[in-house]
Amino acid sequence: MPSRLLLVLTAALALAGCGFHLRDRLALPEDTPPVQVISTTPYSELVTILERNLRNAGAKVAEAEAKKGDVARLEVVSERWGDLPIAIDERGRAQEFSLRYATIFSFRLADGTELVPQQSVELARDYVSPPEDATGTSTEREILADELRREMAASILRRVDSVVRADQGRLRGAPPVLPEAPAGAPVSAPASTP
Numbered sequence: 001m002p003s004r005l006l007l008v009l010t011a012a013l014a015l016a017g018c019g020f021h022l023r024d025r026l027a028l029p030e031d032t033p034p035v036q037v038i039s040t041t042p043y044s045e046l047v048t049i050l051e052r053n054l055r056n057a058g059a060k061v062a063e064a065e066a067k068k069g070d071v072a073r074l075e076v077v078s079e080r081w082g083d084l085p086i087a088i089d090e091r092g093r094a095q096e097f098s099l100r101y102a103t104i105f106s107f108r109l110a111d112g113t114e115l116v117p118q119q120s121v122e123l124a125r126d127y128v129s130p131p132e133d134a135t136g137t138s139t140e141r142e143i144l145a146d147e148l149r150r151e152m153a154a155s156i157l158r159r160v161d162s163v164v165r166a167d168q169g170r171l172r173g174a175p176p177v178l179p180e181a182p183a184g185a186p187v188s189a190p191a192s193t194p
Helices: 002-017 045-056 134-172
Strands: 035-039 072-088 094-108 114-128
Touching (some): 072 114, 072 134, 114 134
Antiparallel strands (some): 072 094
16 A cells, blocks of 8 residues: 555656646636637537537536527637648659648627637648558548647637636736747737727
């Protein structure tokens, strides 16, 4: 029994030493009604992931039939995918691609107040695609696409969380907190409003 306890303590110290910590719950204003996630893309897998992540973060998720004035709305305005060739072979055939995924989103409270103004997030991953092995390449691309969707959902929720925490900090007089971008991922600036 003591060796098992020692093992658990050692693992806990190792995790603490490497900087690992559990994420806090998603910060939303206290009076936020259930959140409805909507998208202009029918059957969007990103919407499903966002709803699951919202539930896991402690937020209430509204059903699709909810009335507009009764829910906060996380709206995914646009989702775009693209493959950009970044390397070619001696025959001029593409060998390596950059898979790009960009979204535009906004978050509004039930009263129509824009909590997070419309902004875009872009992520990219590179993958090798030998022309002779088209089957393996499509599987690799699908795996990367799933990974990018999960990262996109996390990035969107981090932005919502950071805006809410910054607003709460301003009310208490703390300096604003800027959202973090995943390592190596290009992130575009928020869209300006006229």
